[in-house]
Amino acid sequence: MDLRCKPKLDDFLNIAEKFKIAVNVDLLFEEFVNLDFFLKNPPNNFAGLKIDQQWVNYFKSYRSQNFLQICYHIFSLSHSNAMTERIFSLMTLAWRKERNCLSMSTLELSITLMKPAKNLLSF
Secondary structure: OOOOOOOOHHHHHHHHHHOOOOOOHHHHHHHHHHHHHHHHOOOOOOOOOOHHHHHHHHHHHOOOHHHHHHHHHHHOOOOOOHHHHHHHHHHHHHOOHHHOOOOHHHHHHHHHHHOOHHHHOOO
């Protein structure tokens, strides 16, 4: 999904098929042609942007409902399981042998309080 190298139409079709995204193939082709035109004349400092910001720049220039649906699915995938591992670690700390009588609501609140504030916005 990195726009620094030109993607292929088949890549988008494969993603749509794997995620079971209903796309109009004719419109997807038109969007792909627009993307090709956009990549031939990129805005200044485009290559230095993060992948999601590259797509934001594209979507500011063109309406592409099919690409937008595909991007929603791709960018919603977690790139790591670090947050899940952190939650299990916090649960282990909170639900030790001495504290095994905690109710689930108390445990949930305890873990919520242990999480860093910046990560609370991701939930």
